[in-house]
Amino acid sequence: DAGVIQSPRHEVTEMGQEVTLRCKPISGHNSLFWYRQTMMRGLELLIYFNNNVPIDDSGMPEDRFSAKMPNASFSTLKIQPSEPRDSAVYFCASSFRTGEKAFFGQGTRLTVV
């Protein structure tokens, strides 16, 4: 298996633009997680899905952030409009079940200028 695949690896965008981050979890995994890593806050859990259903989105910082999982093999994290303080590395992870070993993607480094 190729592991968790995130795209793009790097994204540079201007403030106010819409940004969409993509994630393909490992086949057969039922849980998917989106994390954000910043110098200030460390690693934060934004949202996680179980069987394509959002279970807890309390970590999503504000309404500009939204996440979807239309099917078991694809998820998106969208920021609209983007702001410079959104600059961070965003990780996606999947696990067979919540609480089981999670496998992480390589992350997307987002820079908003």
Place this chain on the structure above:
Amino acid sequence: AQSVTQLDSHVSVSEGTPVLLRCNYSSSYSPSLFWYVQHPNKGLQLLLKYTSAATLVKGINGFEAEFKKSETSFHLTKPSAHMSDAAEYFCVINAGNMLTFGGGTRLMVKP
């Protein structure tokens, strides 16, 4: 409610000396606990996990951690640091179907 506190944001050791990265947790449930490592420009990698079996957990690259319920701790140790161990380490708790991450500890290894 649950929380994880990594007591040191930075730890510096000399190569060949022991490593201790401290983690304390708080949880209303019986937790699962994990240590992840992140090397620069790489994704997170699982080092080890505790899921209510043996309290002393051995992981990859010579790391181990001991779950101490009385102290609510899950400290990560390694007998002898290697230069390649320099990275960011995260302690993570899963309790009640919710993941919580510590703030991370940056380990620096001096030659």
